[in-house]
Amino acid sequence: MEIVDSKLLAKQAYIGARTLRTEDPALLKGQGQFVDDIKLYNILHACVLRSPHAHAKILSIDTREALRLAGVHAVYLHKDLPASAQKRLPLNTPNAAITLVMTQEILASSEVCYVGEPVAFVVADSRYIAEDACALIDVDYDILQATSDCADALKDNAPLTHSTAKNNLIAKLPLSYGDIDRAFAPSSIVVKDVFSQNRGSAHPMETRGYVAEFHKATSQLTVWSAGQAPHLEKKTLIDMLDWDPEKIRIIMNDVGGGFGPKAIFYPEEALVAIAAWNLNRPVKWIEDRREHFLSGSQEREQYWNIALALTHEGKIMGIKLQMIHDNGAYLQWGVILPYIGVTTTPGPYVVPAMDVDLKMVFTNKGPTSPVRGAGRPQAVFAMERILDKAAQMLSMDRARIREINFVQPEQMPYNVGFIYRDGKAMIYDSGDYPQCQQLALDKANYESFPKRKEKARTEGRHIGIGIANFVEGTGLGPFEGATVRIQQNGRVTILTAAAAQGQGHKTTFMQICADQLGIDLDLIDVIAADTNAISMGIGTFACRITVTTGNSVYLAAQNVRDKVYSLAAFLLQCETSDLEMSNGLVNVKGEPKRSKTFSDLARVSQGIPGFSFPKGVTNGLEDTQYFLPSQAAYCNGTAVVELEVDMGTGQIQILNYVMGHDSGKLINPLIVDGQVQGAVAHGIGNATLEWMRYDEQGQPITTNFGEYLLPASHDVPRVSVVHLETPSPLNPLGVKGAGEGGTIPAAAAIISAIENALDDAEIFLKDTPMTPQRLFDILRKNKSSTHH
């Protein structure tokens, strides 16, 4: 596909401008429409009874008392569901390497495999009554041995996560390229260690939730969801309900944050739909925060056993990696999450050979799926930490060892060596990694840091600096579509199924469209996140919407512009080259009165009953495009963090946080800056606070915001963002994704900085989160070992 804007007709009024978001006024006035804000006539409310055990057989369930409670309309168990919904959820992303497929049931039939697994669904007049009724259901369980730690779950004689399986191994993926034996020749220096990252959760401030309404007269089913992927949800619901695909609609109005876990299909969506259909009344289920801790998807628990081979000059020769991924109890995204992780390992560096042994393991804990960063923070943590260790061993500066290993801009497009998860060679399309790191270092005054450190030490303060780089595949295919339509009232509508959870997509799409049609934003409406808006779609994740939908809007708007010109030229009896267009008016250049409005043209294009169009005139001023990216567009960045460690408490204070960031062409820098600042905050949580803990029997022990700490206002500094704009050659707008870059290198950079602050203590930090308590314990242990 030839992908250049050969016409270059667009005036660049909005693209690249810090345009204020059109989403804001309603949200600021409390007029948003989140899923729990939807009120329908006769609506009922639901509550889910969940397993209190990590692993148990269900012996019996007695619902009689719950059904007797006034205001209860129904209690559903597995056996009450339609046959199609008694099947396990489909696996949307199959892979031949998966030897043990186990997806979740809508309601557990005979065995529960994590704390929080849905067992019964109660529908009542109010949520208060539904919760009362749940407490009246009596379930008799036979408690089974549970798996908790994923490395332990691989051992011989480990308990079984699923009692019907032979073991806990889901998939074993050997991935390799290059000559690994040569890389690890006796002349090489080898640095190795084992790193771990713990579980966290995305915790959007709005929990999950669904409202379903069945329209009996037409057999239509409408579901409002606080989700990320309307068409993916629709496809699963069609299968689970055995429903007519043309009679089901998923709408996502305002959604209060997503960050990954809302991109998957959850049992509650099917339950709400089944109940609405069965009871012929609208049904709402809104998750509470404790349920989100138990059953919202989580991420990041992995072990990385990495060995790095280098020359004596510090040039990387190769990497051997054994990685164990804790999948939790059920498969949701196939092998995608750990696959992204291991293929992120080389990052911006030339790594001539890699040998990977990846094992995915079931445990009796909540299921995992991508959370902002999606496996990459773990890879960057392992790679950047082992580079720090190598630098120390070789007495090299940490920036220098990175510098001499960068893929150079003139090597682009650069073939990493891996086959990526789409089955194609993993090829970086563009980027200037050396410049990105240099700009970040300059902004952070890296050169003069030793002086600051020395001065701080004389004052008894411990400050440190850390660096981490990343490369992220964004804008993944297959597609996301958009229709641009000029309406009979002269307004322009953009229609897409792409769903936003706070990213300001509507404003971004409007900016792209406005420039193509020479109009202001107030002439544009956007209908998004609605499966009725466009026939196909995937969803919002993997930093893909500006690349996919953004380019679809761009191409469709240009085609509409061509239609406007050709229809106007026909009606005004001139050549298209004689015309100009602005503010919804097309006129002959120099003759402002010889003109047609968008409204005039749209009405003509809609036709007059019985009249055929003249030759060359086509119906409708609209166009639909599905931009099909040929592969990922790779964004990259560098985090440089300077911080102070309180030796008495283990508390850290970030003094300066710099993010060099290259996500290609920026459509709206205001929004991109916000994405980076917010993503860094998420990374600070991963690095220093957030720890979803389970005990050895898989019992979660952090299930509220007192036990599990999110970063609060005092934990997040102002992030200085340095943008590079290396356009991607793979899409006409030259854009790359920007939603996750801030999160990905955060833990690596922060923990490197902590270690650097403590460098006279000779400790090497290998785990996240590095909570104050954990750091305090390490410091105390270190102190006692040096004293005795």
Added chain:
Amino acid sequence: MDNIHIKVSVNHRTYERDVDSRCTLGDFLRHDLGLTGTHYGCEHGVCGACTVLLDTKSVRSCLLLAVQANGKKITTVEGLAHKDGTLSVLQQAFTECHALQCGFCTPGMLTTLTELLAENPSPTEAQVKSAISGNLCRCTGYQPIVDATILAASRLRGPLSPSPQ
């Protein structure tokens, strides 16, 4: 359940309702009065999304019962804009500083900061951070909210007022 008669003023409008004694203030505002701008993010008093002003003090509407608000004046996010529907100074500063993304925590931020600006017209960055230290935001990384508050404070003080610090 026992129903209790209450009378409250919300955003200068008086409402009288019979409410279930266990109904929280937030549920009452959202579901009985249809004022859905107040959001529930955690229902255990930590996230601050449900913050409203009771008389002039910020409270967590998930931790108060509706009956406890009997006879009180309540201000929710719906009551913050100017009467003609244009954005308040603080709301306008929020959009200019990109201080909201998904907008879910925003109502609680706005009510909390409205209280702050009423008590302290010249807050420092540290004071703003303290004021919102009980309000969680997962999108913005907080700094734009701090910037918006400082901007709003300076506009509210007027051009001739001294700046803080």
